[in-house]
Amino acid sequence: xxxxxxxxxxxxxxxxxxxxxxxxxxxxxxxxxxxxxxxxxxxxxxxxxxxxxxxxxxxxxxxxxxxxxxxxxxxxxxxxxxxxxxxxxxxxxxxxxxxxxxxxxxxxxx
Numbered sequence: 001x002x003x004x005x006x007x008x009x010x011x012x013x014x015x016x017x018x019x020x021x022x023x024x025x026x027x028x029x030x031x032x033x034x035x036x037x038x039x040x041x042x043x044x045x046x047x048x049x050x051x052x053x054x055x056x057x058x059x060x061x062x063x064x065x066x067x068x069x070x071x072x073x074x075x076x077x078x079x080x081x082x083x084x085x086x087x088x089x090x091x092x093x094x095x096x097x098x099x100x101x102x103x104x105x106x107x108x109x110x
Contacts, residue, residue, distance in 0.1 A: 006064045011076050018061050018084040022091040025054035029091070029098045036105055044102060055095060058088050 006014050032047035062085075065075055075081065 006061065006068070011078065012080060014061065014065065014075070015078070015080045015084040018058055019087050021054050021058035021061065022084075022088040025051040025058065026087075026091045026094060028054065029094050032098055032102070036102055041106065048098065048102065051095060055091065058091070062088060 009017070028047045028051035032044045032051065035041075035047060036044035069075060
């Protein structure tokens with residue numbers, strides 16, 4: 001998987017990249033629950049793995065932003081950036097919950 005870089009991107013573009021990758025992950029996490037509910041366990045765990053890949057991209061973007069800030073290259077604050085960060089953090093929470101729920105659901109089925 002190719003690592004995303006922020007070079008040459010505007011603040012808005014960076015925010016949209018963060019929203020894109022965390023949004024893709026969120027959709028896949030929710031799809032994972034749906035697949036499991038429909039009895040398709042393998043597909044559910046496949047969606048979880050795909051979501052982790054999307055979250056890795058989002059995390060790379062977020063981490064680069066933190067590194068830039070640590071170097072003194074501040075990112076202009078905007079409502080869009082705040083939304084992107086909120087989107088990313090809530091998707092991380094959803095990932096943790098789905099990651100805990102699927103094994104519980106799996107053990108209840110047995």
